[in-house]
Amino acid sequence: MTTPTPVLKINGLTKHYGGVKALTDSHFALAQGEHAAIVGDNGAGKSTFVRLITGAEQPNSGTIHLDGQTVHFHSPLDARNQGIETVYQTLALAEDLDVPANIFLGREEVLVNLGPLSILNHKAMREHAVSLLATTGVKIQDMSETLRGMSGGQRQCVAIARAAGFAKKMIILDEPTAALGIQETARVEEIIKGLKKRGVPLILISHNLRQVFDLADRIWVFRQGRIVASVLTSATNPEQIVGLITGAVNPENVPGATDLLTETVLG
Amino acid sequence: MKSLAKKEWYGVLVATLLLAVILSIASPYFLNARNLSNILVQASVIALLAGGQTFVILTGGVDLAVGSLTALCGAVAGFMMIKLGLNPYLAILVAIAIGAAVGTFNGYLVAFVGIPSFIVTLGGLTIWRGLAFDATGGFDMSGLPAPFPFIGYGDLFGLIPMPIVVMVLFYIVMSFILSSTKLGRYVYAIGSNEMGARQVGINIRWYKLGVYVVSGLCCALAAIVLIGRMDSSSGKIAQMFELDAIAAVILGGTSLFGGRGSIIGSLLGAILITMIRNGMNLLEISQFKQMMAIGSVVIIAVWIDVIRRQRLLQK
Amino acid sequence: MNFKFIARQLAVALISVSLMSCAKAEMTIAYITNGNTNEGWTLINGGAKEAGKKAGVKFIELAAEKGELSKQLAIVEDMITRKVDAIAIAPVDSAGIAPAVNRALAAGIPVIAVDTGITGAKITSYVATDNIKAANVQGEWAASQIKDGEKVIYVTGDQGQSTGQERKKGFVDALKAKLPNVKVIEVSTTWDQTQAQNGVEAAIRANSDIKLIACAWDGGALGAVAAMKGAGIKAGDIKLAGFDGSPGGLDMMKQGWQQANAAQMLAKIGQVGVETAIAAAKKQKVEARIDTGAFLVLPSNVDKFAKDSGVAQFMKEK
DSSP states (O other): OOSOOOSEEEEEEEEEETTEEEEEEEEEEEOTTOEEEEEEOTTSSHHHHHHHHTTSSOOSEEEEEETTEEEOOSSHHHHHHTTEEEEOTTTTOOTTSBHHHHHTTTSOOEEEOBTBTOEEOHHHHHHHHHHHHHHHTOOOSOTTSBGGGSOHHHHHHHHHHHHHHHOSSEEEEESTTTTOOHHHHHHHHHHHHHHHHTTOOEEEEOSOHHHHHHHOSEEEEEETTEEEEEEEGGGOOHHHHHHHHHTSSOGGGSTTTTTTSSOOOOO | OHHHHHSTTHHHHHHHHHHHHHHHHHOTTTSSHHHHHHHHHHHHHHHHHHHHHHHHHHTTOOOTTHHHHHHHHHHHHHHHHHTSOOOHHHHHHHHHHHHHHHHHHHHIIIIIIOOOHHHHHHHHHHHHHHHHHHHHTTOOEESOOTTHHHHHHOEETTTEEHHHHHHHHHHHHHHHHHHHBHHHHHHHHHHHOHHHHHHTTOOHHHHHHHHHHHHHHHHHHHHHHHHHHHTEEOTTOSTTHHHHHHHHHHHTTOOTTSSOOOHHHHHHHHHHHHHHHHHHHHTTOOHHHHHHHHHHHHHHHHHHHHHHHHHHHHO | OOHHHHHHHHHHHHHHHHHHHHHOOOOEEEEEEOOOOSHHHHHHHHHHHHHHHHHTOEEEEEEOGGGOHHHHHHHHHHHHHTTOSEEEEOOSSTTTTHHHHHHHHHTTOOEEEESSOOSSSOOSEEEEOOHHHHHHHHHHHHHHHSOTTOEEEEEOOOTTSHHHHHHHHHHHHHHHHHOTTOEEEEEOOSSOHHHHHHHHHHHHHHOTTEEEEEESSHHHHHHHHHHHHHTTOOBTTBEEEEEEOOHHHHHHHHTTSOSEEEEEOHHHHHHHHHHHHHHHHTTOOOOSEEEOOEEEEOTTTHHHHHHHHTGGGGOSOO
């Protein structure tokens, strides 16, 4: 086999809450440099899936492999330390701190390590923040301004830049433009396209099919607690995806849609 | 100038200077080195408490027990020196240990158990006051050994009153901690967005516990200066100091909702409150009017904070 | 706006104000109370104010908010800055106020302690009721009411305080001097009315032949009356001697419960305190300890005393 190892490979992931089958026997793969979109109705299992791969919850069964290594995430921090950066809808930004402080929040660069009283290296963090924002294409006029003075789009960009800057393996974006206007959405989408050019692997959770088709290489369809289809964006169309989401289209009838939905033994 | 006006403490600076000008005109006794030095000395204890309180309020909490805890630290230290003949430096260590222990207790209940800080410290308000009386048998202890008289009303190099020296050093340290350490940064982060701070992996429980320990330590320090200043100690000292300390922090531009504010503002706030009292004393205004004035100032400060917050949220 | 102009105006205003205050070389007396607002202190403060008005001095009355020592300290410091000519002070705490008082004395400002003494400072004078002498009056009256060998109850004040100790000593000494075999049953309290009530109840139950009850303060007498009522004793069956001359005490007398009261001259304490401060400011020699005396109030003179002392305004029974 010459196919490169996927960044993320998931086999048979299952999570049941008592009798509620939130997610059953799900298989998933994210290739190097790939941008994948996750779509599905509310309650289709998307959120559970994201919680499991970000360590917020632990699966009943199934395995997660990151760069070919089997991993277990005990907490979101654990998942992050192992290379998965997540941008939550709530953004996890401190509105009263400035941009460099937010980018380095929780992983400050220090001059002297004294535990909680570790002395911060303001200069280094500022410089790194500037270069990080530049590579992500995020423009911030006044770095010393707090986020309170910024728009939702700017905040989203800061959060994405932070994730991109620290992601060792991949990024997960949860509804990044749900709360934004048209112009701001466009700006955030530009940033995401920039990440694609840089080859940063990414999972996008979105209800916006126009956006999904614009940004994603591959679309994964969730339905009733299962992953039912995986199709290349170039080989499908919005009508078909809507059909898969609602169940009007049978995945068996879509060429290649179920090819990746089986167990893969990794070499 | 624009950037100065944007600082949280700009308002209190203007208010303090304005009041100073008004008092200079209204009373011939106000504007002289002696009185200004008096104001700083009188502000010192409140300023020390306000320093710790700033940390707590920045995280979105409040510490109502600082007056009582100051009394506990001071009364026990005094009791050990006067009644038990303990070495004064050891008594200082005991006061600090009590401050840290009570701070840890408060912080544990708030951060790990999840009881609102308002309730924990409201209960503490009477617990620590009661313990202060109980532990010392309700005695008044006077005539403290060195170095207390020096700390309380001595002058460094025969020039600067010691309480001012302590206050200035304290604010330099606190200001550094808040601006340039992880603790300071996380204090703001927790106050801005507690859930977000948790999501980025900050151990918010320990840091929240930490701010109550900081506040407890500040109480111990305030107690040392206060009993030195009175050259005596008892369980009834520092009545209602929490009000002045919280007022100083809020006047200083720190938001009661957390996340926004500065330590320098709290220092200016403590000076402003003391200056109001000093001015009213010099202008011979009665205690009842003074009580009304201080209460009004507190409400106005919070009022301004609420308006400022609404403006920010509208953005 | 012309900043220089404003600055000049301010400077002119400042200078003229300070010149004005220099020109008026009137005497300024600071009267600093402990912030207590009960009836007794209202009378003391009233006497002080009256004395200030009568002498025509500038009279500054300030109080330690909520009886907080550090605030009283600050007031004393502010009054030193204010360059007052003398300070009359009712200290919140006898010892704790000493550092500030010593500073005032060092600045050449005489300090008079009113009602409560000051330890740790060589104050100019201490004006207050001599508790032993006042309690002697109470004890002598008690001796005239009973026979030797009979039983009396004495409700004490806090025996950890000099006031409580002195009042008990004064009463017992005077009583025993006349009637050496009288039996004094002590009810100990820490100035707490409920303790007094419970203690007297128990003492009456244990001793059926109590002739007289004396109390270290009128609050204790109120407790004693409650205990007597509870035991079904009628007014006057057991004689009762109060101490303080408080409105409540004199009310009890008008209702027939109290037969005597060793009254402190509350208004006089304030008045003499301020008069002494004025005298000291004028560099006159003043006594280090001034007793404002006590007055034995009896049913025959209660109305006149109430009116003269100003206590009447607070009484229920007119």
